[in-house]
Amino acid sequence: MMQLLRHAPVAALLLACLTPLPAMAAAQCHVAPESQQALPALVGRTTYPHAVQQAHDVSLRVVVDAQGNPVEASVDGSTSADATRRSAMRWKYRCDDDKGGIAEWVLHQPAQHCKMNLTVKGFNPPRYPPEAFKAGTEGEVLIGLYPQGDGLVARHIIIAQSSGSTVLDEAAVTAARRWSFDCDAGMEDAEPGQEVPVNFRLN
Known part of the structure; x- marks a missing residue:
């Protein structure tokens, strides 16, 4: 009995070390x-x-x-x-x-009130950069376009996801600056932006 008591503090310490600590809540x-x-x-x-x-x-x-x-x-x-x-x-x-x-x-x-004008987009396709074409560089760029209600070019253009090639990204943005939207009367300042894929493929 005395031997058990002598080792009790050690056992308690081991038990405490083995017991998982409660997870700390992440800051808000x-x-x-x-x-x-x-x-x-x-x-x-x-x-x-x-x-x-x-x-x-x-x-x-x-x-x-x-x-x-x-x-x-x-x-x-x-x-x-x-x-x-x-x-x-x-x-x-x-x-x-x-x-x-x-x-x-x-x-x-919020709900969308604008759609890409596909006719304007079709008349202004992205041009494959010659240096990328010669190098055999391919990729897809996701362009983020934030419409405005006057039917003109987007009020803001970003690269939502890069192709991995700066040259292809810039070519996609250059084309996107010429595109426009058709918007109805319900459009507000909170109109969602739209991701538009631009593909550069050699074949």
């Missing part, structure tokens, strides 16, 4: 409103170009680093989840401490 983070307003969530290729997105809510969960940059994002409920995820990865975030954390919220995706 929030998307920076000015970041989100500057680049509203894009609508992906699932709705381009024939259908328009109806208004709906999307659940977002974003892991944020100590500098307020997104590390990874998951999306639930979006009709174009990949485009929404890429949008969330472009925004900046603020956390309750300086160690990063998790941002979870419900994002309202």
Whole structure:
């Protein structure tokens, strides 16, 4: 009995070391409103170009680093989840401490009121850069276009996903600057941007 008592503190210490500690909750983070307003969530290729997105809510969960940059994002409920995820990865975030954390919220995706004018787009196709053609460089660029209601060129153009070639990316943006939209009267400032794929293929 005395021997058991003598070793009891050691046994208790071993038991404490083997018992898993409770997981610490990650700090709460929030998307920076000015970041989100500057680049509203894009609508992906699932709705381009024939259908328009109806208004709906999307659940977002974003892991944020100590500098307020997104590390990874998951999306639930979006009709174009990949485009929404890429949008969330472009925004900046603020956390309750300086160690990063998790941002979870419900994002309202407004309805679309603009469609790409395919006639204008067809008359202004991207031109294959000669240097890329000679080098055999291929790729797909996802261009993000933010429409405006006057039917003119997009108010804002971004590279939503690079082809991996700066030359191809620039050629896609140059073409996109000549494209336009057809918008109905219900368009608002919150009109979603649209991801448009631009493919450069040698065959």
